[in-house]
Structure formats: structure tokens, C-alpha cells
Amino acid sequence: MKGLFISFEGPDGAGKTTQIKMLEEYLKNKGYDVVLTREPGGTYISEQIRKVILDVSNENMNYMTEALLYAASRAQHVSEVIKSSIDEGKIVICDRFVDSSVVYQGIGRNLGIDTVEAINKFAIDGCMPHVTFLFKISPEEGIRRKSKQGEKDRLENEKIDFHKRVYKGYEELRDKHVDRIQEIDAEKTIEEIHEDIKKRIDDIL
Numbered sequence: 374m375k376g377l378f379i380s381f382e383g384p385d386g387a388g389k390t391t392q393i394k395m396l397e398e399y400l401k402n403k404g405y406d407v408v409l410t411r412e413p414g415g416t417y418i419s420e421q422i423r424k425v426i427l428d429v430s431n432e433n434m435n436y437m438t439e440a441l442l443y444a445a446s447r448a449q450h451v452s453e454v455i456k457s458s459i460d461e462g463k464i465v466i467c468d469r470f471v472d473s474s475v476v477y478q479g480i481g482r483n484l485g486i487d488t489v490e491a492i493n494k495f496a497i498d499g500c501m502p503h504v505t506f507l508f509k510i511s512p513e514e515g516i517r518r519k520s521k522q523g524e525k526d527r528l529e530n531e532k533i534d535f536h537k538r539v540y541k542g543y544e545e546l547r548d549k550h551v552d553r554i555q556e557i558d559a560e561k562t563i564e565e566i567h568e569d570i571k572k573r574i575d576d577i578l
């Protein structure tokens with residue numbers, strides 16, 4: 374049997390990581406073989422690329438360089454982890470995937486959706502999530518939550534305007550992929566959101 378590929382998307386600080394861990398626990402308790410992974414990252418090589426991308430000292434990084442590095446990290450991740458895990462019948466839960474590039478680089482950095490999709494066509498090699506949970510939270514609340522966690526990375530350091538474009542970008546993407554992207558009200562409590570996600574996953578499984 375083929376596995377299931379689930380991605381989590383949304384602004385920084387939306388609560389994705391918190392919910393992913395809870396979902397992993399829930400699915401493991403039900404006996405599913407779960408692979409938890411993240412982008413940028415998820416493999417030894419991709420994690421090294423992550424460090425370069427998020428390093429605050431790389432403040433003069435060209436936006437195209439940034440987009441290509443995310444795609445390079447993704448190419449390794451897809452080929453080394455995601456494809457094989459799905460083929461082995463596992464449930465892959467990924468903290469961000471190509472939608473993040475479309476929104477952050479395509480819309481946030483103004484490279485354009487088409488350009489970013491074209492770059493990533495090579496990286497994803499036909500591999501797309503079966504379902505994507507999009508966490509809806511205001512940019513201000515996301516930043517507030519994240520700032521409680523300590524030091525910010527290069528992307529989180531961006532001005533509020535950038536995060537507002539990201540928020541709008543996700544709305545645009547949601548309207549474009551209604552069959553795949555499911556919106557989650559991320560301003561609810563941690564428990565309420567977990568219940569919501571459990572229900573949606575049970576429907577899929």
C-alpha cells in the first residue's frame with residue numbers, strides 16, 4: 374500500500390511544530406508508521422543547507438540564491454526521505470514543503486509564483502502532499518508567539534510587511550488548491566486545534 378504525505382504550512386509561530394508532534398503521537402498510538410520531517414532540512418545535506426539559508430550573517434543573500442537553496446535542500450529531501458517513505462507505506466508528516474517557497478520566495482520576495490514553481494519542478498520530481506494543513510493566524514500574533522521563543526533567524530528578522538505578504542500569499546494559494554489545502558484556525562487553543570486535526574485525519578484514513 375502507498376503511504377500518505379501530509380504537509381503543514383503557515384506563517385512563522387503559527388503552532389505547526391506543536392501540532393505536528395501531537396499528531397505524530399496520535400498516529401503512532403494507532404499503530405501507523407510515521408516519519409516526521411521538516412523543511413528546509415530533513416537530511417544531513419539538507420540540514421547543512423538550512424544553516425546557510427537561516428544564518429543571520431548572510432544578510433546580503435540574493436533572493437534567487439535563497440530560492441535555489443531551498444529547492445536544493447528539497448531535492449535531497451524528496452529523493453532521500455520522502456519518496457521512499459511513501460513507497461514503503463509510511464505516513465510522512467512534513468513541517469513546510471514547496472508551498473512555503475511559493476509563498477515566501479514567490480510572493481514575499483516578489484520572485485513570482487511561476488518562477489518559483491518552475492525551479493521547484495525539478496526538486497519535487499512529481500511528489501506533492503496528499504493533504505496540506507494551512508495554519509491561519511495573523512502575522513502579528515505569529516510574531517508575538519515566535520518572539521517568546523528567543524533568537525530569531527534570518528527570515529523571522531524580516532519586517533512586518535514581508536510577513537503580511539506571506540499571509541496574503543497563503544490565502545492566494547489556498548484558493549488555488551482547494552482540493553488539497555485545508556485551513557486550520559490557528560488562533561484556537563492547542564487542544565482545540567489538535568481535536569480539529571485529528572478529525573480531519575480520521576476522515577482521510
Ligand SMILES: Nc1ncnc2c1ncn2[C@@H]1O[C@H](COP(=O)(O)OP(=O)(O)O)[C@@H](O)[C@H]1O
Nearest residue numbers: 385386387388389390391518519559561562563
Ligand atoms: N494554539 C496556540 N496558542 C497559543 N500559543 C501557542 C499555540 N500553539 C503553539 N503555541 C506557542 O507558540 C510558539 C510557536 O509555536 P510553534 O509550534 O513552534 O510554531 P511554528 O512551528 O508554526 O513556528 C510556541 O511557544 C508554542 O508553545
Ligand SMILES: Cc1cn([C@H]2C[C@H](O)[C@@H](COP(=O)(O)OP(=O)(O)O)O2)c(=O)[nH]c1=O
Nearest residue numbers: 384385386412413443469473474477528529
Ligand atoms: C521550506 C521553506 C521555508 N521558508 C522559511 C519559512 C521560515 O521563516 C523559515 C524556516 O524556519 P522554521 O523555523 O523551520 O519555520 P517556523 O518558524 O515556521 O517554525 O524558512 C522559506 O522561506 N521557503 C521555504 O521553501
